[in-house]
Amino acid sequence: MDNDKSEWFARILKSIGDAVIVTDTMGCAVFMNPAAESLLDCPLEGIRGKPFEEVFCDIDEEADYPPIEGLDIDPPDHVGYVTGNGRQIILERSISSIENDDGFEGQVILLHDISERKHAEDALRDWAERAVKRSEAKYRTLLEQIPAIAYIAPLDNLDSALYVSPQFEKYLGYSQAECASDPHIWRKTLHPDDCGHVLAEVARCHTTQEPFLCEYRSLARDGEVKWFHDEAVIVRDDDGHPLYYQGVMFDITDQKRAESSLRQSEALYRSLVEKTTDGYFISEFPSGCIIFFNERLCELSGYTHREAMHLEVWDLIALDEHRRVHEQVWSKAGHEGHICRESIFTAVRKDGSTFLAEVTVSSVPFQGRQAVQGIIRDVSERERLWRQLQYVDKMQGLGVLAAEIAHEVLNPLAICSSAVQFLMEEGNSPEFQKECVQKIHSGIGRVSGIIRSLLGFARSYPPATEMARLDLLSIVEETTALISFKAKSQRVKIQSRSCRSPVFVGGIESFLQQVFMNLLLNALNAMPDGGILSLLIEKTNREVLVHVTHNGSGISETEVGNIFDPFRIGLLPGDRASTALPLCYSIVKQHSGTIECKSTEGEGTTFTVRLPIAPGEE
Amino acid sequence: MSEGTRLALVVDDEPDMCWVLEQMLRRSGFTPRMALDGCQAIELLRSEHFQIVFIDIGLTDMGGDKLVRQVQEIDPGTRIIMMSGSMVKEEAHIRNVIQDGLICDFIPKPFLNREVMRAIERACSPFF
Numbered sequence: 001m002d003n004d005k006s007e008w009f010a011r012i013l014k015s016i017g018d019a020v021i022v023t024d025t026m027g028c029a030v031f032m033n034p035a036a037e038s039l040l041d042c043p044l045e046g047i048r049g050k051p052f053e054e055v056f057c058d059i060d061e062e063a064d065y066p067p068i069e070g071l072d073i074d075p076p077d078h079v080g081y082v083t084g085n086g087r088q089i090i091l092e093r094s095i096s097s098i099e100n101d102d103g104f105e106g107q108v109i110l111l112h113d114i115s116e117r118k119h120a121e122d123a124l125r126d127w128a129e130r131a132v133k134r135s136e137a138k139y140r141t142l143l144e145q146i147p148a149i150a151y152i153a154p155l156d157n158l159d160s161a162l163y164v165s166p167q168f169e170k171y172l173g174y175s176q177a178e179c180a181s182d183p184h185i186w187r188k189t190l191h192p193d194d195c196g197h198v199l200a201e202v203a204r205c206h207t208t209q210e211p212f213l214c215e216y217r218s219l220a221r222d223g224e225v226k227w228f229h230d231e232a233v234i235v236r237d238d239d240g241h242p243l244y245y246q247g248v249m250f251d252i253t254d255q256k257r258a259e260s261s262l263r264q265s266e267a268l269y270r271s272l273v274e275k276t277t278d279g280y281f282i283s284e285f286p287s288g289c290i291i292f293f294n295e296r297l298c299e300l301s302g303y304t305h306r307e308a309m310h311l312e313v314w315d316l317i318a319l320d321e322h323r324r325v326h327e328q329v330w331s332k333a334g335h336e337g338h339i340c341r342e343s344i345f346t347a348v349r350k351d352g353s354t355f356l357a358e359v360t361v362s363s364v365p366f367q368g369r370q371a372v373q374g375i376i377r378d379v380s381e382r383e384r385l386w387r388q389l390q391y392v393d394k395m396q397g398l399g400v401l402a403a404e405i406a407h408e409v410l411n412p413l414a415i416c417s418s419a420v421q422f423l424m425e426e427g428n429s430p431e432f433q434k435e436c437v438q439k440i441h442s443g444i445g446r447v448s449g450i451i452r453s454l455l456g457f458a459r460s461y462p463p464a465t466e467m468a469r470l471d472l473l474s475i476v477e478e479t480t481a482l483i484s485f486k487a488k489s490q491r492v493k494i495q496s497r498s499c500r501s502p503v504f505v506g507g508i509e510s511f512l513q514q515v516f517m518n519l520l521l522n523a524l525n526a527m528p529d530g531g532i533l534s535l536l537i538e539k540t541n542r543e544v545l546v547h548v549t550h551n552g553s554g555i556s557e558t559e560v561g562n563i564f565d566p567f568r569i570g571l572l573p574g575d576r577a578s579t580a581l582p583l584c585y586s587i588v589k590q591h592s593g594t595i596e597c598k599s600t601e602g603e604g605t606t607f608t609v610r611l612p613i614a615p616g617e618e
Numbered sequence: 619m620s621e622g623t624r625l626a627l628v629v630d631d632e633p634d635m636c637w638v639l640e641q642m643l644r645r646s647g648f649t650p651r652m653a654l655d656g657c658q659a660i661e662l663l664r665s666e667h668f669q670i671v672f673i674d675i676g677l678t679d680m681g682g683d684k685l686v687r688q689v690q691e692i693d694p695g696t697r698i699i700m701m702s703g704s705m706v707k708e709e710a711h712i713r714n715v716i717q718d719g720l721i722c723d724f725i726p727k728p729f730l731n732r733e734v735m736r737a738i739e740r741a742c743s744p745f746f
Contacts, residue, residue: 413727416728435637
C-alpha cells in the first residue's frame, strides 16, 4: 500500500508542471521532479546533498502573499538561482514541512519561475521612479524659474525655512547656502517698519494653522527695499495630517512703486484741479449732468459743491448762448480725443449775474462712463482790456492815416477856397460863376464823404459786445476807401474784385473794420514805393473769404509762422505791427473765423480771412 | 502855336485843381495845358516849351520832386512852381528841390488866388 502510494505520488509529482523538490531532514534535496530539473537546468545529482543556501541566493525579498490560514506553509519568498548555462532567474519559493508520526521528515519545496514577472515589475518600477524624478525635476525647474521665491517651512516655525528656492539670492542677495546655514535669514531681512505685523501674522498662523498671507517690505543685502506678497498654505498627507508650510513670495516692488507713483500723480492731479485758478468740472456726456466741480468753479459760479452736483452744464450758460455752445462746443466734445479750445461764451452765476467765460473742453473717461471735462476761466477783465487795446490800435491806425486824410481834405478845400475867391471878383460871366459854384459843391461833397467815413470808423466806442448781422462787403469797401488816400500818396494801385450782392456775417462792426484796416495798412507798409494791392471777396455756401494781396516785399517762411504772435522777435516796442496782426487774429477767431498768411519772399503776400456766413444767409 | 504865345503846364491828379490854376494862368496871359500824371507831363514837355510848370508833389505815378528833376533835364529854361496839400510829409523832398535851386516857388494848399498870381509874375520876371 505504501509503495503504491509512493508510486502514485511520484507519478503525480513527475506529471505536474510545477517544480517540486523534496529534502530530507537535513534540508538536502532527495527528490526533484522533471519540471524542477528543467527549471533549474540541473539533474538531482547536481544539487543532491547541498544545503539550499548554496543552491539559491537570498534576494532578501518576501513575496507579499497573505498567509493561508490552517496550512503550515511559510509565506513564499523569492530567491535567485543561476542555471547551468549561467542564466539568472528569480524563483518564488514555497516551503512546507513533511511530518509523520515520527516527527519531521523533510521539506517539500515548490518553485515557480517569476523572472519575467519580476523583470516586468522592475521595469515598471524603474519607469515610475524615473517619471517621478522627471516630474520632480520639472517641478523644481519650474519652482526655481518662477519670478518668486518658493519655500518650505515647518508647521511650528514659519520663519525658519527648510527649503528656500534660489531666487532668494536674486531678490535679496543671500545664497541658498547662506539660507541653509542661517534659518532665520528671512526674519532678518524684514523691514523694521513691517517686522511687527508680519511676525504677528506668523504667530497667528502657528496658532490657528491657517494659511499665511502678508504683504511686506524686505531689505536686500545691498540695502534695496523690496516689496513681497507672501502666501503659504499647509501641505497635508493623504490622511489629512498637516506636514509643513509651502509658500511663495512674489516680488511686487514694481507694482508697489507704480501704485505709489499713481497715488502721487493722483494726489498731484487732485491738488492741481483743486488749487488751480481756473474753474474745472467733469460732466456726464451727453446729459451734461455735473459729476465734479472744483473749488474755483464754486467761487466763480456761486454754487456750493452740493448744489453743483444737481446741475447740468447748461445751467452755467446764458440761455441765448445755448444753441451756439451746443453747436460749436458740446456736439464735438463727446468725440474721443477731441479738444474744443478757448471758446468764449456768457456764463451765468447762481444769482443770475453773468461773466464772460472762456472754456476748453475735451472728452475723458470717468469711472467707466463717457464724460466731458472742462476748464472755465473768467475772462471779463481780459476782454475789457482787450477791447481797450483794440480801440487804441484802431485810433493808432487812424493816426497813421491822418496825414493822407488831411491831404485829401485840403485838396477839395483848396479848390473851394479858390472858387470862392473867383466868385468874389467882379465881372465874371454867369457861366463862370455857375462853374465855380459847381466846383464848390463838389468839393464840399468830397470833404463830407471823407469825414463821414472817418466817423464811421471812429464811432461806436465802447465797441458793441453783441454780435450783429453786418454786410461784410460794405465794411471792406468803406475801410478800403479810408486807406485809399494813403494808397494814392504811396502810388499804390488798388484793384478790387468782389461779389455784387451784400454778404452778411455775424459780427461786431468796429472789430471787423479794424481787421481789414490793419490788413490793408500792413499791405501798404510793405509797398513804400508803390505797388498793387488787390482785394478779392469770394462767397461759398457757408463762408466768405476775403483775400488781401500785395506785391510788396514778401516775408520769409519762418516769419509767416509767427506773424500773428504779439511777442515775436524783431519788433521794437511800440511798433504797430506788434499789435495789429495779432489783433486781427484774435478778432477773426472771436468771430469763429480763421486768418492765414501766405507769402513768397520778394514777390508778395496774401492774407485770407474766412468768416462764417450769418445763419439764414447760406 | 503862334509867335508870342506863352505856354504853361499844370500837373495835378486833381482835375478841379487843374481847373483852378488854368483860370489864373489865363488871367496872367498864359495858355494853360493840363497833365494828370507825370508821364503825360513828360510827353507834353518833350513836344513843346513851357515857360511855367505847376507841379503837385503827390502824383499818382511818380513823386513830384522826381518830375521836377526830369523837367529840368528836358527843358532847363522852364520855371517850376511846386504845390502841396501836406507839407509835413513831403518836407524832405521839397527842401531838397529848393536847396538844389530847381524850383522858383512853393505854394501850400489851400492858397489865396493872389498868391498864385504873384508867383506866376515872379516866375516870369527876368530878374529871378
